[in-house]
Amino acid sequence: MISSLAVGGGTMAAGGNHRALTTTQIVHRRLRTEIVSMQRLPGEAISEKEIALEHGVSRTPIREALLRLAEERLVDIVPKSGTSVAKIPIADVLESQVARAALEQVTTKAAVQLAKGSDIARMRALIIAQQEHKEAEDYEKFYATDEDLHHAIALAGGYPGIWTIIDRIKLHVDRYRLLTIQQPLRMERVLQEHADIVEAIAAHDEDRAAEAMRLHLAGLSAEDLSEIRDRNPSYFTGDLEQVLDRWRRETTSLN
Template sequence: MENGDQNASSRPTARPRKPRAPNAPPKAHRHQGASLPARNSDFVYQDLRREIISMRLTPGTAILEKNLAQRYGVSRTPVREAIVRLAKDRLIDVVAKSGTFVAPIPLAMVREALVARRALEAATVREATEKASESQFMEIRAIIQRQRENAQAGDEAAFHRADDDFHAAIAAAGRLAGIWDMIQQIRIQIERYRRLTLPQPGRMLKVVGEHEAVLEAMVRRDADEAVAKMAYHLNNLQLDIAVFRDMWPDYFLLDPAVDSDLLAE
């Protein structure tokens, strides 16, 4: 046997990733600064944005320019530029005389984004039901199976990527890939909220079942049913807002003008 084969056979078998405990926010992310590519304000912006949206940086986390400049190996100027962009995205709050912090999740924006997303995904599902080929249905089914395996392994990051792939594949099958790009732009706050829901017992497998229901209606070429199943899937996020707001009250921002129902609970 070659040395390479001996080394491969002696490697330990990969173990399933231990799932995050129910009601626990995502673990803090350890950033490997030495492996970062070229430094510039756009990279700093994209990297911080990714960490905030994934909830690796949770609402209320202090953002220190000096530390970020050291971490990315840049001056404070590109860091400040990135912070300004993130503040415009409502992902960072710059508070005079207090500091800079990851912003809370504005529930009003979550609700508005859910309404917009339901409308856009209704269009992609309807078109995909009518236009998708059998091979495209097979691809979507394979994505759902991959998502099921991710859920069973407790791999939230891979589950999330497969979830994106599912919705993107439907848009592509409907020849409306550009609409998925639009959805990506409006769902920033939805994603932060959604990341909090994944560790709930059975949550990921429940999502898989909802995706399967959408696909089965599409395969039958029943566009109305497919749209209804997708709406049900997306509506479940909104129904649970009060529950997760109560679990992590410091993570959310309520607007008295539009969130009166939540304030009264």
């Protein structure tokens, strides 16, 4: 039976200091994490029966969790055919990235104005940790530290709620990004871009910080998308050329 779940370094458990999670919430979070982290690949079948047996619960909470994932467009449920991990919708990658770029301009500019010395120290420590993960070729921890840095910037700017919004809208971007992280020199480039952002925040240079963040998030380019799609065609759905045309127009208008 499920009694607790480690989430973000903490444990949610009945009788503990945190609000107990329902079985549905636990299964939803676990499957969501596995899908977004590409532990479960697009098109892969998901068995309600196997998950229920694994957790020692009935199939009802499993089904409810899968329905939530279907609402997030992370799984496809086809009656009488079964459930599978949804493919990555190319159009959603575009829309999410445009929205994220706009929101992170806000959090970055706010961090320039409000970040304390301890905030800057945490950001720099995260970059050091990310460097260590790169050297160890630990892609999972490298990615997790990347998330922590962007979250730290939002917190320093006094916008934890905006980060929650960003976290919700970038699910498909995250899946796509995990396919790019192993590209040659990708991690080196990310590290340098992060350093540029943090040092601009530390210098209280709003224009430089905003531009550094814009360039960083623009790193998911049309060319990258085309290359990754060609290397993993079964992982994506949607009209690539149509989306790329719109991508170029949107990024040009934001520059």
